[in-house]
Every structure is written in C-alpha cells, then in structure tokens.
Amino acid sequence: MTAQLYSLAKSEGIIVGFYEFPSPVLLGAYYHRSNNPPVILLHKKIEHRRRLLRCIFAEELGHHFTASFDLMAFARTDKKYIARKYEKLAIFWAVQYLMPLDKLIEAVNSGLFLTHELAEYFNVTERFAGTGIKLYFEKRRDYMIKLLKKLPEELNC
Amino acid sequence: MKTAGERIRRLREEREWSQIELAKKANINNSVLSRIEANKRPIEDELLVKFAEIFNVTVDYILCRTDSREKPHIITGTGDGSFSFDKDIPMKVREEIINYAEYLIKKYKEGN
Numbered sequence: 001m002t003a004q005l006y007s008l009a010k011s012e013g014i015i016v017g018f019y020e021f022p023s024p025v026l027l028g029a030y031y032h033r034s035n036n037p038p039v040i041l042l043h044k045k046i047e048h049r050r051r052l053l054r055c056i057f058a059e060e061l062g063h064h065f066t067a068s069f070d071l072m073a074f075a076r077t078d079k080k081y082i083a084r085k086y087e088k089l090a091i092f093w094a095v096q097y098l099m100p101l102d103k104l105i106e107a108v109n110s111g112l113f114l115t116h117e118l119a120e121y122f123n124v125t126e127r128f129a130g131t132g133i134k135l136y137f138e139k140r141r142d143y144m145i146k147l148l149k150k151l152p153e154e155l156n157c
Numbered sequence: 158m159k160t161a162g163e164r165i166r167r168l169r170e171e172r173e174w175s176q177i178e179l180a181k182k183a184n185i186n187n188s189v190l191s192r193i194e195a196n197k198r199p200i201e202d203e204l205l206v207k208f209a210e211i212f213n214v215t216v217d218y219i220l221c222r223t224d225s226r227e228k229p230h231i232i233t234g235t236g237d238g239s240f241s242f243d244k245d246i247p248m249k250v251r252e253e254i255i256n257y258a259e260y261l262i263k264k265y266k267e268g269n
C-alpha cells in the first residue's frame with residue numbers, strides 16, 4: 001500500500017527522500033519552491049515502521065494537493081491561523097486517501113468499532129484512525145449518522 | 158551590479174525606515190549599518206540572518222543569489238495524524254531541512 005503512495009508521488013513529479021531530521025519532533029516535511037520539483041522528506045527512523053510511514057507520507061502528500069498560492073498569501077497575514085488550517089487540510093486529505101469514508105462506514109457497520117481494529121483494517125496508526133474518525137464526524141456528521149448502524153457516541157474512538 | 162548592501166538599503170527604504178530605525182531593530186550601531194549599505198563592510202552571518210528575519214526575505218535574496226523574495230514555504234508534520242500546529246521550528250533546523258531538500262533537487266536535476 002505504501003507503494004501506491006510512492007507511485008502517486010512519482011506521477012506528481014515529487015522527489016521523495018529519507019532524511020535524518022535535525023529535530024526529534026519532525027517526522028516529515030513537504031517543501032516546494034516555485035519552478036522546482038516539490039520534495040517530500042521522511043524521517044529515516046520511520047523507514048521501517050510501515051503504518052506510521054504511510055500516515056506521515058500521506059499527510060505530506062496532502063500538503064502537496066491542498067497547498068495553493070492563495071494560502072501562501074494568507075500565510076503572511078496570520079501565520080498561526082493558516083498553519084492550523086493548512087495542517088488540517090493536509091491531514092484530512094490523508095484521511096480521505098487512506099481511510100475513504102465509504103470504506104469506513106462499511107467497516108463500522110460490519111462490526112469494527114475500536115480504534116485499533118480500524119487501524120489494523122486500514123493499515124494506519126491508531127492515532128491516525130482516531131483523528132480520521134474525529135475529522136469525519138466534524139465534517140460529514142449528518143451523512144455518517146444516516147449510514148451508520150451504530151451512533152457515533154457508541155463508537156469507542 | 159547588485160550588492161547585498163544595496164538590497165538592504167532598498168528593503169529598508171521600501172519600509173520608509175531610517176538607518177537609525179533599522180539599526181535599532183537589528184541591534185547594531187547605525188554607523189555599522191551605514192557602512193554595510195555602502196558595501197564598505199561585510200555582513201556577519203548572524204546579522205545576515207537577522208536582516209532576513211526583519212525583512213521576511215531569504216538570506217539568498219539579500220546576498221543577490223536569487224531575485225525571488227519569497228521564502229520557500231516549508232510545512233512540517235509532527236506525525237501520527239495528531240494536530241500539533243504551533244511547534245515552532247528553530248531557524249537552524251529549518252535551514253538544515255531546506256538545504257537537504259535543495260541538495261536533492263540539485264541531484265535530481267543533474268540526473269535528468
């Protein structure tokens with residue numbers, strides 16, 4: 001499944017590299033300077049942690065697909081707010097890519113409620129699965145309530 | 158030919174700051190700034206970074222290595238799909254990451 005992320009990156013002309021980040025809190029970075037190919041850097045220490053790697057990789061790809069010049073213009077007026085909005089956009093992209101909503105609904109309706117079950121099903125980390133469910137409930141609540149056999153409150157996420 | 162001194166002068170004048178005002182912001186003596194703008198004095202690395210921060214441009218722009226003022230933007234994930242937005246990344250760390258990314262770009266271009 002990670003191969004899919006690589007090929008998506010490749011088709012977008014993105015350079016992907018593993019790198020020993022000079023900071024322990026950073027696991028990935030997306031870097032784009034106009035007229036140059038974009039770069040995604042992933043921390044070397046997660047190279048073999050498949051699920052975490054998938055999540056970080058997808059999030060950085062999310063930046064690629066959700067970033068725009070408008071957003072850059074915004075970034076100058078209120079950096080913090082945009083950083084929030086920006087980060088959230090990228091994560092939501094990653095969530096939609098790695099755990100598509102219809103598949104999630106299917107999984108929940110078939111009896112997978114626990115975060116770790118869903119994480120395993122979608123091959124992502126538990127935190128990512130938890131974040132994904134929260135984001136979906138935030139953005140697509142009505143749709144989900146209509147289709148889910150179990151109410152969100154009963155989900156252990 | 159453009160020089161770093163000229164760039165600093167222009168950036169300062171665009172903001173309608175006097176030399177004294179800018180010197181104060183950069184925490185240097187205004188005679189030092191005056192000599193820098195006149196290209197009579199080299200700019201120390203630390204001061205260069207400070208100018209870049211004050212004017213919100215890249216060090217490369219001040220050094221005339223590029224005409225683009227835009228800072229390349231870099232967005233970071235702290236991982237695991239959790240929301241940690243406000244972690245400020247120290248300048249030095251940022252520069253290191255950018256350098257590595259630029260190195261990859263250069264290598265990529267050479268290979269094509």
